Amino acid sequence: MSITPGRRARQVIKRDSRVILTTTREHFPFVVDRGEGDHIYDVDGNKFIDFSSFISVYNLGVNSTEEVRKEAKKQIDRLMHGAFTDYYSELPVRFAENLIKVMPSGFGKVFYSNSGTEANEAAIKFARIFTGRQYTLAFHGSFHGRTMGSLALTASKTVQRERFGPFNSAIHAPYAYCYRCPFGKEYPSCGMACVDYIKKEVLAKETSPKEISAIFMEPVLGEGGYVVPPKEFVYVIRKLADEHGMLLVSAEVQAGYMRTGKFLALDNFNVKADIYTMAKAVGGGIPMGVTITRRSLGDIPAGAHSNTFGGNLVAVAAAQASLAYVRSHRQELERGIRSRGGTIMERLEDMKTRYEIIGDVRGLGMMIGVEFVRDRKTKEFARSERDEIIGECFKSGLILLPAGESTIRIIPPLTVAMSNLGEGLDILENAVKKVNGAAKRR
Numbered sequence: 001m002s003i004t005p006g007r008r009a010r011q012v013i014k015r016d017s018r019v020i021l022t023t024t025r026e027h028f029p030f031v032v033d034r035g036e037g038d039h040i041y042d043v044d045g046n047k048f049i050d051f052s053s054f055i056s057v058y059n060l061g062v063n064s065t066e067e068v069r070k071e072a073k074k075q076i077d078r079l080m081h082g083a084f085t086d087y088y089s090e091l092p093v094r095f096a097e098n099l100i101k102v103m104p105s106g107f108g109k110v111f112y113s114n115s116g117t118e119a120n121e122a123a124i125k126f127a128r129i130f131t132g133r134q135y136t137l138a139f140h141g142s143f144h145g146r147t148m149g150s151l152a153l154t155a156s157k158t159v160q161r162e163r164f165g166p167f168n169s170a171i172h173a174p175y176a177y178c179y180r181c182p183f184g185k186e187y188p189s190c191g192m193a194c195v196d197y198i199k200k201e202v203l204a205k206e207t208s209p210k211e212i213s214a215i216f217m218e219p220v221l222g223e224g225g226y227v228v229p230p231k232e233f234v235y236v237i238r239k240l241a242d243e244h245g246m247l248l249v250s251a252e253v254q255a256g257y258m259r260t261g262k263f264l265a266l267d268n269f270n271v272k273a274d275i276y277t278m279a280k281a282v283g284g285g286i287p288m289g290v291t292i293t294r295r296s297l298g299d300i301p302a303g304a305h306s307n308t309f310g311g312n313l314v315a316v317a318a319a320q321a322s323l324a325y326v327r328s329h330r331q332e333l334e335r336g337i338r339s340r341g342g343t344i345m346e347r348l349e350d351m352k353t354r355y356e357i358i359g360d361v362r363g364l365g366m367m368i369g370v371e372f373v374r375d376r377k378t379k380e381f382a383r384s385e386r387d388e389i390i391g392e393c394f395k396s397g398l399i400l401l402p403a404g405e406s407t408i409r410i411i412p413p414l415t416v417a418m419s420n421l422g423e424g425l426d427i428l429e430n431a432v433k434k435v436n437g438a439a440k441r442r
């Protein structure tokens, strides 16, 4: 099978270029039309297997479940927008009550927004109010959004920041990206050199921890390349926060909502945060962000932070139906993620033994990344080769997304059928084989 954009796709792309200002598209001419389950169809009727969950949104299948769609449609006919920040309504209260049931004990209070960046903006402001401190610490490689507050924390690619500074009071520290340790060491013999650096350099010479309100941490780096830190790193960061009265914000916009096999990605590390942020999958396909705080932190003064659409009734109806599914199928989902994640990892590890271009395979649950390199010793990023692989897969009917410099994310819906998973991995392997062969001949 070889898919090329048809007449309708070409027309839409041409019109798009005339009226749409900016996006992050770069890899292939994919013009979506309709989707269900594991598949998405383009405007020319071409069928694709989805290994992207549409940027980690469709965790329960492309276009979510029938029940989620039914509840959203029902709410559309009843009342779409209830101005939840000014008037009361029951549905957002019920959803918050149910969300708290799947959170660690002691949580909490929920603030509603419409996206990941807004969920993080709220957390930045709340952390300042709770601690009375003005700085925020985030990690190199992290992505927290593109609005000016969360962009100050984002440090995944300079293209996202250049032209926009100066930023507000954020400082950055190395993340435990062990495959590319910035100190040239190996875990565990490194003795957590990255944390040592944070203590002895960042917090001793740049900004006093007494002035830092919170540490923002993605439990698994998303945009930054699907990097899973050692458990010890997360534990030590929690300890560091405690020692200095800083809050820990677990930024789970991408990693949360069962993606890593647990509802909260941070739970894989046996650590609890003070504030959690989530978005993407929470609304089941409708925009929604949530910022969830530990109850003992208290409240935010009225008017200090708000928005118009937070708690939008259609979004909450969809989120409620999606969460009901997760709660009633929790064990089945967890088992499924373990076996599907295991299948993906085994297959990628096996591919790594045959294709030199694969430098590293890593992941948690069904949040899996494969990093491509030109040379396993120098670890030179195989950026264009990675893009070629994504393009080859598209032509063969598989949708994938990049991450970091030369990584591909493997994030199908959590419910993907084993047969479609296998078919997608076959397509991926064929593409890797082709590009690996071409790279060797160069």
Ligand SMILES: Cc1ncc(COP(=O)(O)O)c(C=O)c1O
Pocket (backbone or CB within 6 Å): 055, 114, 115, 116, 117, 118, 120, 143, 144, 145, 146, 218, 222, 223, 251, 252, 253, 254, 255, 279, 280
């Ligand atoms: C970890 C993380 N945080 C924040 C964001 C920003 O979310 P949004 O694009 O909904 O503003 C993203 C988006 O990819 C993300 O992956």
